[in-house]
Amino acid sequence: MKAITIDGISKKYGKTQALDQINLEVEEGALFGLIGPDGAGKTTLFRILTTLLLADTGQASVTGLDVVKDYKEIRKTIGYMPGRFSLYQDLTVEENLNFFATIFGTTIEENYDLVRDIYVQIEPFKNRRAGKLSGGMKQKLALSCALIHKPTVLFLDEPTTGVDVVSRQEFWEMLRKLKEKGITILVSTPYMDEASLCDRIALIQKGQLLSIDSPTNIIQQFSKPLYAVKTNLLHQLLGDLRTFPLTDTVFPFGEYLHLTTKQQLEEDQLTIFLQNKGHQKIQLHPTKATIEDCFMELMTN
Amino acid sequence: MQTLITTHNLTKRFGDFTAVDAISFEVGKGEIFGFLGANGAGKTTAMRMLTGLSHPTSGEASVAGFDVYRQPEMIKRHIGYMSQKFSLYEDLTILENLRFFGGVYGLSRRQIKEKSAALVEQLGLEEVAKKLTGSLPLGWKQKLAFSLALFHDPQIVFLDEPTGGVDPITRRQFWEMIYAAADRGVTVFVTTHYMDEAEYCDRISIMVDGKIAALDSPAGIKTKLGVQSMNDAFYQLARGAQRSE
């Protein structure tokens, strides 16, 4: 049985097509990433799967339960961490966790094993009001609250947005451990570099899935020749490369520019082209695509 | 090179908590300066002091030639500011937003009209200029907000996580706008959580626990720490942070 099945789900808000014919399957025990910018439809899809919204058309099920018909059963078995911090700011860390344990009919003690690794990090502050926690700690508390009833599927909507690199890295470490415990995790993120940490990913943009596969497969499917280019005149390089006849796209990419071309490049040809434009210290080499390159390629298709 | 931001031992305390601990740096004209740090490292507090919104506890700082203690109002007039959270009134049309912010900065009616027309054309917004700003896609809003921050021709523009949540292509188009502004001589002071964007800056500083832990060009920082990527550099510096927000 699949943990999540989505079959032809569409949703419209007024004139905006938030989701357009989404089809997706998530294997049991997988760490699945839904990757796309704000407004792509990630939250809408999460809300449909967590039984908070009704789709206009299509069907979806979570652990074999229909999201419309069996919403009561689903609510007992899933864990959900919404996009913005949604705990009671005026309750303490412990009171929050206790509350969520109780409304799911369990206790902290009963499922402590599952949350221990995460909760010990915030336990020293258990008498602090949630509103006074740092971003990273809030995130850990929210995850603990989503886990406290031992869900079989965990929905995490942009848990790492606005969080610094260190906290993000720690968070993904926690997810990896949860996955080892057999929990299926669906996580959404706008950060493309987090894609490689998932077993499988779906790239989403404007309500449509651009691609669904493992990160490595998606990268392998990148079809165009890709080069990293760098010179002493980085700002100018962008414009100059766009006038190069074989250029398809040019994008800044970290310290390099990523250049895709319409056909394989004679590297010397480009070097001479750039030298004529006054560039020095030219570095040019073929490079491996990242998920972000793939995303941009799929966006422009 | 002309320096537009100078700080020397700039400090801000809240009670016995030192949010910003004696930071010193200079930013030159036309420079793109990346201001990075972990959550709670003191970035926001430092930025508030530099934009004239908060009074430092001690130390010195001047922005666009004005002293942060004595001339915060002059600073506000000579800088542009854009944040991810608030930038435009969603229930006003694009033109109304332009008119309003132009008016706030004391531009004349004629200036506003000319500049609005130029801006709308430059961003290719002719068709939607009279539509409510709220109906624009996020990426366009951010580009518009950035243009608006530059509307009154400030010498410095402060950008607080301008590209959060924006799609990868629009994010890059946004940076091209930053490049263009810098090439015109505007100083850009920018915070971001995207480490690849740190690479687009001329120089970056990384704050940890209220102090500046590193300040150099992206390449310089990587070399000094002996790491391959900005991500690793940041991780190495911020990992040991004692506090977070």
Add this chain to the structure above:
Amino acid sequence: MKPFLAFVKKEIYHILRDRRTLLILFGMPIIQVLIFGYAVTNEFRGASIAVLDQAQDELSTDLQRHLVASGHFAIIEQVDNVSDIESAFQKGKIKMAVVIPPDFSQDFYHRKKAVVQVLSDGSDPNTASTLLNYVTNMVNQFQVRKSQAPPLPLQINIESRLVYNPELKSVYMFVPGVTALILMLVSAMMTALTLAKEKELGTMELLLVSPLHPFLIIVGKVTPYVFLALINAIFILALGVFVFGVPIKGSLLLLLGLCLLFILTALALGILISTKTDTQQAAMLTSLMMLMMPTMLLSGFIFPVESMPRLLQWISTIIPAKYFIILLKDVMLKGSGIELILWEVMVLGIMTLFFLVVSLKNFKIRLA
């Protein structure tokens, strides 16, 4: 049961930890009672009047003495002619003038029909009508005392108007009104606000995704407010009794039962508003417009229903507070038992049931 208790506990934490809520819950009743009890009273003591006594005999002097003895009036001027009265009004020295005609005693004793002219300042109609009420009342008392055979219709008329509040104390009138207002505020507005707050913070999402039945979410959230509102009601009644000397002639238990019924009405309205609003601001404005204003203005609390235009009278029949105020007055001032107030209790009960069903129907098990 356990999730429910956890919910109530959480709600109590919210209330206790928010200074603004606490202030509204406990400061508001005191302030309201004191404001209405002392400041906005329409009871008069020592109102300045002028007398033009054209009779100047024993009876007319006696009447003047009678007016002053009540304590409601102070004769600050004896005038000689009508034009002096006018100038006294214009200078704002007096609120009312009494003109006793030359043949006052003769008319009273022999023709059984004496006329006393009372002039009051119509530019302040509320004061004017209250003073007129007072003076009519007192002149009639005077008549009863002086004459063996008082004119019957008049006597009956006055009796019916004043018997439950012989001193015309407005404090008796405002205690039921303030109780209605405060219970509306605490039960309806605070519940609407607290439910809207969960939506605003996004915690409603988490509650909905939990196995909690939506019904339990609501009941859990409002239970603490039932108690708070009841405490408030007791508090206001106690202030009325001990500070302002308002009597409670009927059964105290019945009175509290009625308060509880009205609290439930208000809660149902509060829940209904929260199902229609997504932000605290919207919930606040809606409560003010739809609940507080009608309770203040159309329930008979400040303006008597009988003197409203027909349209407003109709509207007032669907204002729950109207029935609650009638019930409180009946039980407190008249000492009515349940058998005499069944009709109003039934109306209020049916309203409560209706609002409760509608609001539970409207409560969404999903976000949109």
